[in-house]
Amino acid sequence: MTPVFLAYDFTALLSMLPTAVGGRKKPVYDHYRPSFSFNTLNRISGEVSFPELEELKPGGTTKAVVKLLPSKHIRQNLKSGDAFTILEGERIVGTGVIQQIERKKQIPFI
Template sequence: IDKNEVERGMVIAKPGSVHPHTKFKGQVYVLKKEEGGRHTPFFNGYRPQFYFRTTDVTGVIKLPEGTEMVMPGDNIVMEIELIAPIAMEEGLRFAIREGGRTVGAGVVTEIIE
């Protein structure tokens, strides 16, 4: 592989060892206002940026059945669908960002597709 073929955010791995995915479940902690997070709750369909390693991609959040909103300070398992595939595996940590600030942190708990 030539150096000019690699860009920030790319993953170099042995062929077949890492697979790109778009849909997963994640255990997420939503930062409180005092921690620099959101001041208001978010709802189903919220579309923040997800940061994995050194790359970021927009994703859509699907809350668990019966959960209407997520408040700052909450811990929750949610389903996330990214608009572009990312190389990931269970246990991979990610940050959730909005408007240039981190509003949550999570870990991939289950790959869906």
């Protein structure tokens, strides 16, 4: 069996932590590139877009489109309702919940 990298695109409800509890001091914008963790020690890089906002301020919540970059550390069975953590380095700056999986792509590891 050939190992594969997985990549996902999904919509999610994203909530950024308020600055007062350790969140960012400034807003984030389209093409924001944090790391994500799905209840594991593994970090997965990705990109976030905000179809309904120009910026998402600390403490704010919105619908977002998340595109996870291909990784061997992504679980095979991500689904609607799965929660995740948004990180910048080791610092937790937000949380999210998958609303709908838009695309799951398997890329052979050569």
